[in-house]
Amino acid sequence: MHEIRTLSIDGQMISASADATILEAAREHGISIPTLCHLDGLSDVGACRLCLVEIEGQNRLQPACVTRVEEHMVVRTTSARLKKYRRMLLELLFSEGNHVCAVCVANRNCELQNLAADAGMDHVRFDYLHPACTTDATHDRFVLDHNRCILCARCVRVCDEIEAASTLAVAGRGSQSWIVSDLQDSWGDARSCTSCGKCLLVCPTGSLFEKGHTSTDPERKEDFLRYIVNANRRKG
Numbered sequence: 508m509h510e511i512r513t514l515s516i517d518g519q520m521i522s523a524s525a526d527a528t529i530l531e532a533a534r535e536h537g538i539s540i541p542t543l544c545h546l547d548g549l550s551d552v553g554a555c556r557l558c559l560v561e562i563e564g565q566n567r568l569q570p571a572c573v574t575r576v577e578e579h580m581v582v583r584t585t586s587a588r589l590k591k592y593r594r595m596l597l598e599l600l601f602s603e604g605n606h607v608c609a610v611c612v613a614n615r616n617c618e619l620q621n622l623a624a625d626a627g628m629d630h631v632r633f634d635y636l637h638p639a640c641t642t643d644a645t646h647d648r649f650v651l652d653h654n655r656c657i658l659c660a661r662c663v664r665v666c667d668e669i670e671a672a673s674t675l676a677v678a679g680r681g682s683q684s685w686i687v688s689d690l691q692d693s694w695g696d697a698r699s700c701t702s703c704g705k706c707l708l709v710c711p712t713g714s715l716f717e718k719g720h721t722s723t724d725p726e727r728k729e730d731f732l733r734y735i736v737n738a739n740r741r742k743g
């Protein structure tokens with residue numbers, strides 16, 4: 508029998524399974540929390556911090572995607588502080604990469620762009636770092652453009668957890684991290700890659716795309732996202 512926890516989210520009393528995260532409990536009750544590295548059907552890594560929430564009695568904000576519900580917990584998912592913090596995180600992501608939306612395959616179909624619009628981000632207050640990133644176009648069919656990568660690691664997890672190829676990984680540390688394939692070979696030399704294209708379908712930005720395509724395919728993405736949720740349920 509599942510143990511149940513009772514808690515309050517944004518003033519709403521809700522019940523959730525004891526092993527549920529705050530994010531799962533909130534979404535189950537129609538309360539939305541912005542996310543970027545989280546994807547239903549994949550494990551959580553708590554990398555982007557966009558889903559931070561306030562928990563009564565705790566000074567530190569906590570990531571809703573990796574924090575379990577607790578009995579009598581009082582959670583707030585919206586406040587002036589959270590709004591400010593989320594906008595700052597988004598501005599930092601834009602300033603740390605080279606996001607030129609007008610020439611991106613994901614333009615108008617980009618989770619980062621949508622979240623920035625939702626947060627009312629009309630400009631970036633930080634200096635653009637203009638990092639000298641490369642683009643790996645060595646794969647027969649796919650391209651990895653590091654300029655637009657926000658290091659959410661969704662591609663790494665889908666390749667490992669759904670395709671079981673484990674081709675992709677995050678190398679380096681902190682702001683000096685980047686996505687590599689097969690121990691830093693170029694993607695075209697990565698023997699473990701099955702060319703399934705799953706990594707392209709989970710990328711929230713235009714970092715991963717198919718050669719010869721000028722835009723991503725939102726319907727194909729939606730179908731695949733439903734598929735991984737169901738695949739995960741079957742495993743569970």
Ligand code: SF4
Binds near residue numbers: 675699700702705706
């Ligand atoms: S195409 Fe498939 S196997 Fe290759 S890196 Fe992407 S998810 Fe992994």
Ligand code: SF4
Binds near residue numbers: 712
């Ligand atoms: S390539 Fe895309 S999915 Fe992979 S870490 Fe970068 S932004 Fe995330």
Ligand code: FES
Binds near residue numbers: 571
């Ligand atoms: S969605 Fe929770 S840390 Fe990224």
